[in-house]
Amino acid sequence: MKRSQLILILFTILRFTTSFAQTTKITQLLQTTLQQENEVRKIIQVEVDSLGNEIGLIKQDLDQLEVTELVIKNDTLYYTTKQKMLYQEGYYLEQQIVALKDITAVSKDIGFFFETAYDKLKIISNNYYSNGEVEKTVRYNNLFRTYFVSLRDVEYLAYDLIKAFKKAGYTIEKGSWYD
Numbered sequence: 001m002k003r004s005q006l007i008l009i010l011f012t013i014l015r016f017t018t019s020f021a022q023t024t025k026i027t028q029l030l031q032t033t034l035q036q037e038n039e040v041r042k043i044i045q046v047e048v049d050s051l052g053n054e055i056g057l058i059k060q061d062l063d064q065l066e067v068t069e070l071v072i073k074n075d076t077l078y079y080t081t082k083q084k085m086l087y088q089e090g091y092y093l094e095q096q097i098v099a100l101k102d103i104t105a106v107s108k109d110i111g112f113f114f115e116t117a118y119d120k121l122k123i124i125s126n127n128y129y130s131n132g133e134v135e136k137t138v139r140y141n142n143l144f145r146t147y148f149v150s151l152r153d154v155e156y157l158a159y160d161l162i163k164a165f166k167k168a169g170y171t172i173e174k175g176s177w178y179d
Contacts, residue, residue, distance in 0.1 A: 023072045023100065025164040030070055033112070033148055033157060040150040065147055068093065075100045075168075077114075081147060089130035096144050097122045100170050103144070106158045107175030112151070114144035115175050152179055 069080035080095040102120035107113050119140040127135040158174045165172045 023075065023168050026077075026100070026161065026168065027070070027072050029157065029160055029164060030146070033146075033151070033154070034067055034070060037148045037150055067147075069095070072100065077103075077144070079144070079146070085127070085129075090128050092125055092127045094126075095124045097124070098144055100165070100168065103165070103170065103172050105173045105175035106161050108154075108158070108177045108179065110149060112146045112148035112154075112157075113175075114146075114172075116142050116144065118142045155179065 066082045067080070068082050069078055071078050076097060076099050078095065078097055080093055082091055082093050084091050098114065098116055098121045102116045103114045104117065105115040107115055119142070121141045121144050123139050123141055125137045125139075127133075127137075129135070155177055158177060162172055162174060
């Protein structure tokens with residue numbers, strides 16, 4: 001094998017390993033934030049009155065949210081959530097799929113989002129009704145919802161993600177950030 005071919009192979013392996021390590025870092029940042037979100041939700045579901053008694057708060061729709069998948073495979077982010085249906089018996093799974101190269105910004109408003117160009121985010125919803133019926137829909141959007149809505153003062157996370165994306169070979173920016 002020629003030396004130039006060997007160098008090219010080694011460079012490719014090094015690039016892949018570095019990129020894989022950085023997508024792992026992106027996944028770790030998101031999973032850590034998910035754990036923090038779950039902890040904060042547990043805390044804010046209970047209120048203490050003026051006498052020190054715990055008063056359970058009314059559960060919100062998002063309190064029933066369960067993340068069933070948060071993974072990066074082949075430079076694509078997969079995020080699946082499970083929620084109870086509001087007005088019918090059953091539940092639905094919602095899977096968001098976006099290529100890392102299509103993410104342009106990380107932003108925060110009522111929740112934490114990844115922004116993409118329109119139609120780059122694929123959302124697959126499967127509704128599972130109590131009568132056994134299953135309904136599947138596919139739509140496209142430009143806002144990847146993480147459902148991280150309870151965390152405050154996490155602007156550092158935007159910069160950590162920007163840095164991890166850059167090391168993985170992708171450029172994203174910090175979008176609008178309202179805490």
